[in-house]
Amino acid sequence: MKLSDSMAYASADEMIFGSAKKPVTTRRGLVIGGGLVIPEVVPHPRPGSEKDLRTLLREFERATGDILERCVSVGHPSVVVENEHVFQMTDDPSWGMEIAAQTTHQIDDYIEKYGIKAAYRSTVADIRKPDMVDLRNSDRTRKVLEAFDACAKYADIVSIESLGGKEVFDYSIIRNDITGLLFSQAVLGSRDMAWLWPQIVAIARKRGAVPGGDTDCAQANTAMFMAAGYISKDVPHTLAALCRAIAVGRSLVAYECGALGPGKDCGYENPIIKAVTGLPMSMEGKSCACAHSSLCGNVMAAVCDLWSNEAVEYHHMFGGSSPAVFAEILGYDTAAMNSAISLGYEKQYQACLVTSDRYRSLQGFILCPDNAWAIGKAVVDNNESYYSRARAAAITCAELMLADSQVRFTSFEKDALMGFAKELDSLPATEADFIDLCLKKYGKVKGFQPAAYGL
Amino acid sequence: MKDAMSPVPIFTRYDLTIDARRGEAARRISEDPLLQRVADCLVRGDEEGTATMVAEALRSRDPREVIDQSLIPGMKEVGRLWEIGEYFLPQVILSSDAMVAGITLCEERMGRAMEKKAKVVTHTAEGDIHDIGQAIVNALLRASGFDVVNLGADVPVDEVVEACRVHKPVMVTGTALMTTTMTAFPKIAARLKQAGLQIPFVCGGGAVSEDFVTGFELGVWGKEASQAPGMAEDALNGLGWSEMRAKWNG
Numbered sequence: 001m002k003l004s005d006s007m008a009y010a011s012a013d014e015m016i017f018g019s020a021k022k023p024v025t026t027r028r029g030l031v032i033g034g035g036l037v038i039p040e041v042v043p044h045p046r047p048g049s050e051k052d053l054r055t056l057l058r059e060f061e062r063a064t065g066d067i068l069e070r071c072v073s074v075g076h077p078s079v080v081v082e083n084e085h086v087f088q089m090t091d092d093p094s095w096g097m098e099i100a101a102q103t104t105h106q107i108d109d110y111i112e113k114y115g116i117k118a119a120y121r122s123t124v125a126d127i128r129k130p131d132m133v134d135l136r137n138s139d140r141t142r143k144v145l146e147a148f149d150a151c152a153k154y155a156d157i158v159s160i161e162s163l164g165g166k167e168v169f170d171y172s173i174i175r176n177d178i179t180g181l182l183f184s185q186a187v188l189g190s191r192d193m194a195w196l197w198p199q200i201v202a203i204a205r206k207r208g209a210v211p212g213g214d215t216d217c218a219q220a221n222t223a224m225f226m227a228a229g230y231i232s233k234d235v236p237h238t239l240a241a242l243c244r245a246i247a248v249g250r251s252l253v254a255y256e257c258g259a260l261g262p263g264k265d266c267g268y269e270n271p272i273i274k275a276v277t278g279l280p281m282s283m284e285g286k287s288c289a290c291a292h293s294s295l296c297g298n299v300m301a302a303v304c305d306l307w308s309n310e311a312v313e314y315h316h317m318f319g320g321s322s323p324a325v326f327a328e329i330l331g332y333d334t335a336a337m338n339s340a341i342s343l344g345y346e347k348q349y350q351a352c353l354v355t356s357d358r359y360r361s362l363q364g365f366i367l368c369p370d371n372a373w374a375i376g377k378a379v380v381d382n383n384e385s386y387y388s389r390a391r392a393a394a395i396t397c398a399e400l401m402l403a404d405s406q407v408r409f410t411s412f413e414k415d416a417l418m419g420f421a422k423e424l425d426s427l428p429a430t431e432a433d434f435i436d437l438c439l440k441k442y443g444k445v446k447g448f449q450p451a452a453y454g455l
Numbered sequence: 456m457k458d459a460m461s462p463v464p465i466f467t468r469y470d471l472t473i474d475a476r477r478g479e480a481a482r483r484i485s486e487d488p489l490l491q492r493v494a495d496c497l498v499r500g501d502e503e504g505t506a507t508m509v510a511e512a513l514r515s516r517d518p519r520e521v522i523d524q525s526l527i528p529g530m531k532e533v534g535r536l537w538e539i540g541e542y543f544l545p546q547v548i549l550s551s552d553a554m555v556a557g558i559t560l561c562e563e564r565m566g567r568a569m570e571k572k573a574k575v576v577t578h579t580a581e582g583d584i585h586d587i588g589q590a591i592v593n594a595l596l597r598a599s600g601f602d603v604v605n606l607g608a609d610v611p612v613d614e615v616v617e618a619c620r621v622h623k624p625v626m627v628t629g630t631a632l633m634t635t636t637m638t639a640f641p642k643i644a645a646r647l648k649q650a651g652l653q654i655p656f657v658c659g660g661g662a663v664s665e666d667f668v669t670g671f672e673l674g675v676w677g678k679e680a681s682q683a684p685g686m687a688e689d690a691l692n693g694l695g696w697s698e699m700r701a702k703w704n705g
Contacts, residue, residue: 047667050635086635087582129584129608163584170587174594175552176545222587226544230470233537234544313634313662360466410474412543 001194001256003383008278012373015271015303016346017337021278024260026156027208028111030078030119032262033280033305037337039330040080040121040265040282040308041067043323046315050088053095057102063314063323064103068110068118070324076331078117080157080282080306081107082265085125090147091140096122097150104154119156121212123264124148126160131167131447135192148200152207159212159264160200164192164453165250169219171445173226173235173243178394178420179427181243183438185219186390187431189250191453197257205258213279214254215267216247224268224363225292237295238401238409238417241362245375245397248272249390252379255279265308268296268363271372272393274303276380282306287329290322295361298353302369307334359406362413371400385431395424479541484528493521493557494529498536500549502556509557518561522569526557530598537681544591544681551598571602573691574624575683578606578615579660580639585632588660591680592628599684612639616646619654626690627654628683632661641671648672655696657686665704675699 008021020033032038043063049055064081071079081103083089089096100122107118124147127140135141144160152158165188172180193214204211215221220243226232227240247269255261261279263270265288270281281304286297288310294300301307309326319325340349350369357364365371375393382392398421401407409417428434439450484494489512496504512521533550536542562568575596579586586608593603604622606614619627627647631637640658647654658668659677668676673696677683682703689699 045635047634047638050638086633088635091582127584132584132607132609170590174545174548174587174591176543176549230468231473233540233542236543356465360468408468408471410470411477412474 012369020280026119037334040306042082044311066321066324067327070327082121084123090125093147093150100151100154121157122151122155123159126163135452152209157212161217165189190386193253201258211259213263215264220247236413236416245393275373275376280305284308296364299357387431490525493525497529502553505553506556518564572600576604576624576627578610579608580631580636583636589630592683629658630660634662644673
């Protein structure tokens with residue numbers, strides 16, 4: 001497989017929300033990245049609704065109906081509805097299929113009745129926990145692929161949040177171990193994706209769905225959530241930022257295997273992925289505070305094509321059900337961005353989004369379009385291996401943070417960053433040597449099976 | 456357009472305010488220079504150094520002395536530094552690894568396992584594979600001297616109940632990221648009660664809310680993994696689930 005060797009955008013200045021170099025058109029005719037930002041609404045079922053297929057179908061039927069009804073009620077021109085599978089929907093692929101069939105039937109009814117432009121994304125749950133099953137050969141692996149096949153019959157877009165490398169990542173993140181993080185994300189995660197994604201792309205093509213993309217939610221988001229806000233003491237923000245840069249090398253693999261976007265909303269590495277690939281990306285920020293807090297609520301919209309709420313559990317609110325409320329919120333968020341495009345103020349609007357968060361946190365800083373582009377450039381200029389490009393991304397990320405005089409660190413985070421930078425510099429030059437080093441160092445991590453990664 | 460960094464208050468970096476108040480050094484653990492060096496390595500989270508220093512100390516010191524006068528007080532000092540905001544979680548985990556390495560050498564010398572305070576059964580809910588929170592709980596409990604019976608992730612209800620029946624822990628914990636998997640917790644609580652096992656059942660993680668956990672008997676909501684050792688101490692000291700709930704929740 002050829003690793004990316006060039007940037008889709010000549011500079012960060014070219015990047016803007018709503019437009020991608022390579023837009024995607026779904027089977028229901030929705031164009032993503034074609035000049036407008038579109039809301040992507042993600043409802044989540046209430047606890048207990050998973051007890052059987054009937055109750056889960058009813059829960060999703062209610063949520064999807066509420067979303068579509070609200071979009072029409074307030075005049076949102078387009079929407080993507082996403083279902084992130086709960087465990088049961090992938091563990092028994094017929095559940096995922098029934099829900100996909102029901103959801104697309106509801107969407108088709110609204111398209112026919114009102115002319116709304118809409119699409120459905122089905123995100124299969126990666127139930128292959130690396131320390132519990134053989135990633136490449138287990139019942140769970142087969143179920144994941146069966147779920148893709150079952151859902152791609154109906155869905156416009158299929159995606160996954162793959163888990164390769166998670167066992168070594170979890171061990172490493174709570175020990176501030178940058179070498180282990182690089183190994184888990186860049187080497188293990190990429191190798192697993194390179195095995196998994198050609199199969200997903202083949203299934204999607206066969207069924208007429210768009211192979212969307214992957215996200216390093218299991219790893220880079222774990223780091224970001226643990227780093228959390230200003231008063232957390234779990235993980236330094238410097239480390240979470242480096243994990244994000246490393247994630248690029250891994251998440252790119254999906255697109256190198258044929259995924260077309262839109263990338264998954266929780267891939268906070270997506271601004272960098274968009275800079276490299278030119279494919280449309282879903283992103284999330286302030287309007288996903290219902291799912292989790294972040295320090296980059298506005299900047300994530302700077303180059304988004306879909307704008308998402310990540311996940312909102314179904315509940316009744318004063319303004320209606322939570323999926324309806326978030327459909328309205330996201331639709332107005334995107335209406336403001338699309339108004340800026342319409343008025344020719346998009347770069348000014350983007351500047352507001354970026355300035356809001358540029359120095360709020362290191363995660364926000366490295367995901368500003370200029371820094372995102374620079375990290376992407378380091379990735380494509382060092383494409384000898386998964387390892388070399390991810391290491392280069394991390395080194396560039398550290399350099400960017402240290403070079404900007406307006407970036408401020410706590411003393412612990414600065415010390416930690418200097419240590420990480422030194423360690424990254426000292427690592428072997430080649431991937432083969434790095435793998436040798438890591439197999440010795442992490443061979444005893446509970447549940448790590450090198451053979452599951454072809455090692 | 457005005458300069459992007461004009462003095463309009465867009466956000467406030469409270470972490471920098473907190474940082475300005477930090478800077479407390481680790482306290483001295485022992486008057487014995489050799490045992491102090493063991494403790495220094497442990498407090499720094501230096502696993503290799505701790506093992507080397509423990510091996511050296513064991514040439515002239517009793518293993519019980521090494522445990523009681525350097526390793527345990529060293530770990531307590533790490534806990535204090537974390538409490539006051541000097542240490543981050545990874546520093547605690549690395550010290551915990553160092554502690555386990557040191558204790559293992561002492562146990563080898565003693566020819567038997569060090570007696571633990573009590574057993575705690577930990578698990579991640581059936582259908583849920585997000586167990587990093589449980590891994591943190593396990594490390595913190597071990598570092599505090601508890602014997603952790605780690606059932607892992609995606610554990611069926613029956614298995615949790617059976618482990619409690621066999622091991623008779625002072626406390627059982629459950630972790631879940633997804634709301635659609637945490638529904639296993641009330642089932643476990645009901646089965647434990649049915650079996651006459653009135654063990655405090657501490658549940659936490661991701662979307663697990665206080666309302667949900669305090670909605671069933673035995674349930675105590677764990678907001679943070681860092682609360683686990685304190686809760687286990689309470690359970691060890693005989694607090695029942697309702698007393699623990701009154702103390703930690705609400």
